[in-house]
Amino acid sequence: MPVRRSIAGLDGPGAVARAMRDAQYIADEGLATAAYLALALGKPLLLEGAPGVGKTEAAKALASILGRELVRLQCYEGIDASAALYEWNFPRQMLAIRQAGESYVNLYADEYLIARPLLLALQLPRQRLLLIDEIDRADHEFEAFLLEFLSDFAISIPERGTIRAAEPPVVVLTSNRTRELHEALRRRCVYHWIGYPDPALEAEIVMMRASTVARATAERVVAAVNRLRAEPLAKPPGVAETVEWAEAATLLHEQGAPWPRAFARAIGVALKDQDDLAFLGPRLDGLLADASP
Amino acid sequence: MTTPRALAPFLAFPPALRADGFAAAPEQTEAFLAAVGLLGPRSLRDVRLAARAVFGPGPERQGAFDAVFDRVFFGREIAAPMPGESEELPAAFDSAGFEALRDPGETDQSGKQATEAERLARRALDGGSAGEAARRLLRRAARDLPRRRSRRLAPGRGGVADPRRAFRMMLRRDGELTALPTRRRRTRQRRVLLLVDVSGSMKAATDGTLRLAHALVQAGEQVEVFTLGTRLTRITRALAHRDPGAALVRASGLVADWDGGTRLGEALAVFLSVPCFASFTRGAVVIIVSDGLERGGPEALVSAVAHLRRLAWGVLWLSPLASDPAFRPETGAMRAILPLLDRLGDGGSPMAIADEVLGFARHARQR
Numbered sequence: 001m002p003v004r005r006s007i008a009g010l011d012g013p014g015a016v017a018r019a020m021r022d023a024q025y026i027a028d029e030g031l032a033t034a035a036y037l038a039l040a041l042g043k044p045l046l047l048e049g050a051p052g053v054g055k056t057e058a059a060k061a062l063a064s065i066l067g068r069e070l071v072r073l074q075c076y077e078g079i080d081a082s083a084a085l086y087e088w089n090f091p092r093q094m095l096a097i098r099q100a101g102e103s104y105v106n107l108y109a110d111e112y113l114i115a116r117p118l119l120l121a122l123q124l125p126r127q128r129l130l131l132i133d134e135i136d137r138a139d140h141e142f143e144a145f146l147l148e149f150l151s152d153f154a155i156s157i158p159e160r161g162t163i164r165a166a167e168p169p170v171v172v173l174t175s176n177r178t179r180e181l182h183e184a185l186r187r188r189c190v191y192h193w194i195g196y197p198d199p200a201l202e203a204e205i206v207m208m209r210a211s212t213v214a215r216a217t218a219e220r221v222v223a224a225v226n227r228l229r230a231e232p233l234a235k236p237p238g239v240a241e242t243v244e245w246a247e248a249a250t251l252l253h254e255q256g257a258p259w260p261r262a263f264a265r266a267i268g269v270a271l272k273d274q275d276d277l278a279f280l281g282p283r284l285d286g287l288l289a290d291a292s293p
Numbered sequence: 294m295t296t297p298r299a300l301a302p303f304l305a306f307p308p309a310l311r312a313d314g315f316a317a318a319p320e321q322t323e324a325f326l327a328a329v330g331l332l333g334p335r336s337l338r339d340v341r342l343a344a345r346a347v348f349g350p351g352p353e354r355q356g357a358f359d360a361v362f363d364r365v366f367f368g369r370e371i372a373a374p375m376p377g378e379s380e381e382l383p384a385a386f387d388s389a390g391f392e393a394l395r396d397p398g399e400t401d402q403s404g405k406q407a408t409e410a411e412r413l414a415r416r417a418l419d420g421g422s423a424g425e426a427a428r429r430l431l432r433r434a435a436r437d438l439p440r441r442r443s444r445r446l447a448p449g450r451g452g453v454a455d456p457r458r459a460f461r462m463m464l465r466r467d468g469e470l471t472a473l474p475t476r477r478r479r480t481r482q483r484r485v486l487l488l489v490d491v492s493g494s495m496k497a498a499t500d501g502t503l504r505l506a507h508a509l510v511q512a513g514e515q516v517e518v519f520t521l522g523t524r525l526t527r528i529t530r531a532l533a534h535r536d537p538g539a540a541l542v543r544a545s546g547l548v549a550d551w552d553g554g555t556r557l558g559e560a561l562a563v564f565l566s567v568p569c570f571a572s573f574t575r576g577a578v579v580i581i582v583s584d585g586l587e588r589g590g591p592e593a594l595v596s597a598v599a600h601l602r603r604l605a606w607g608v609l610w611l612s613p614l615a616s617d618p619a620f621r622p623e624t625g626a627m628r629a630i631l632p633l634l635d636r637l638g639d640g641g642s643p644m645a646i647a648d649e650v651l652g653f654a655r656h657a658r659q660r
Contacts, residue, residue: 003327013332013342033339034346037328046349078442080478082453090454094470140576141444180351180575180603187318191349234632 025061049194052238434512452477490583558593616641
């Protein structure tokens with residue numbers, strides 16, 4: 001296993017955490033360690049967590065600190081090779097045949113090849129970071145195929161031969177855990193479960209992401225959000241919702257809404273499920289009552 | 294060569310994980326040692342973080358994972374949720390393996406065995422009203438059961454161009470291409486897992502349901518049928534017999550817990566702890582025919598259904614109580630699992646069950 005102690009000047013979890021903070025992302029110790037180990041061991045980084053805890057953002061921050069272009073493959077049910085690997089540009093090939101007439105034309109030249117994310121990542125492994133987003137949405141066959149891709153980092157194109165990466169590219173996978181990933185896939189990755197951040201950290205995130213929000217507001221929003229997360233909701237608010245809620249409430253407050261009302265009126269930013277709103281119903285005001293500066 | 298003493302816990306850790314039911318592959322051990330080397334390690338906290346990152350325990354097993362870590366590295370015993378009986382693999386699906394699941398409230402019925410068998414045989418043959426529903430299932434299963442897209446391509450309209458066929462057509466027609474042949478991804482029927490509650494409260498519905506199970510096994514491509522009661526019984530092989538009467542008599546012979554109590558949660562947990570059954574569930578359509586009246590605690594049932602849902606493509610729960618349109622689940626267990634289900638449907642009559650099963654593809658969750 002090739003091990004590199006320092007990647008792009010990052011020589012430990014502490015350095016990764018500091019660099020990510022400069023890239024507007026606050027990583028806790030576990031995430032920084034997992035990210036550093038993934039880079040150093042040359043393994044893919046698998047991030048799991050509830051929706052909205054910042055998995056995709058973590059990948060973006062990682063791409064930015066490594067100075068790499070982010071190549072994103074969004075997974076969905078029924079995703080196939082032509083969306084993930086490559087595709088031939090058939091219309092252009094047809095045109096080329098017509099134009100060539102009697103002369104020879106190479107139909108499998110680069111100009112007829114449409115590279116999709118996995119191939120893009122292999123072509124320039126040092127300049128790109130591959131993000132395979134929401135892998136739990138793809139079906140099992142695609143997961144099995146990814147397994148093969150992640151162990152060899154090679155794609156074989158029948159007309160062109162095998163394209164192999166000069167070095168393993170940096171790969172980040174994310175999953176919302178709507179279904180269990182296969183054990184074999186988890187085994188190949190460095191794993192980190194991103195939970196909801198603790199209140200102090202989350203307030204810091206709100207302050208960093210939303211510049212208009214006052215510290216007192218941020219702390220109260222975080223307190224209210226944590227109270228909402230303790231309720232059995234279908235869709236508990238994520239970190240992204242906390243930030244938006246703080247921003248929205250601040251905006252309404254600036255336009256003259258008094259404090260607890262501003263939070264209550266902006267609730268649509270934090271809770272986006274009618275059943276959840278109905279479930280909380282009259283108790284909502286009580287939950288938010290303390291959340292006014 | 295002897296191993297230095299300081300290294301001993303690092304080498305002992307992966308086997309200890311395996312002994313506690315975690316998957317720890319050799320490549321992970323290698324990565325773990327490399328990770329520890331990379332991190333210094335300045336403290337055991339680094340070692341713990343490295344272990345978590347490399348072995349990747351899911352959030353619900355984090356506690357058990359840390360307990361193993363503490364035991365190996367600190368020599369500490371901590372009363373963490375250790376995987377006990379529920380995670381152990383049953384040796385075989387005979388009564389011995391499932392004695393633990395037997396309801397303590399019920400009495401041993403060995404004295405009545407002979408008459409029981411007779412009664413069961415008679416019950417199994419009495420599938421008259423279910424016959425029509427079974428025929429509908431047989432007729433429409435191939436078309437209406439949920440399907441998934443395969444990665445294989447087959448000639449078809451729409452989809453991507455098929456250069457190979459195009460080239461052959463061009464050769465035949467002197468270089469002219471009159472129509473662009475295309476191919477698209479084939480579809481395969483999703484695996485179907487049918488779990489039938491055979492407890493006392495479901496007595497009236499069991500016969501009809503098993504008749505439908507037989508039709509499903511006959512018509513579907515990959516179907517597995519289990520009965521749940523105080524224990525778990527696989528009856529797929531018995532139902533593979535073509536003749537419904539003979540198949541049901543055989544199945545009846547296998548099931549030893551007719552009309553007993555229900556330990557749905559525990560039976561499901563045992564089901565999921567068997568790797569080949571859990572992997573069958575992956576991406577499958579799970580159909581549970583039960584009224585959800587549970588004698589065990591609701592927690593076991595809820596966590597088992599949550600696990601099922603994460604593995605399966607869709608979970609359909611059919612309850613005879615739901616045939617009333619005004620039905621709202623009353624029991625704590627049923628209310629807790631309602632949000633986990635893709636659909637809670639009418640299991641009141643064989644015809645209703647057949648329609649729910651065939652219509653599930655249309656109701657299935659939009660992801």
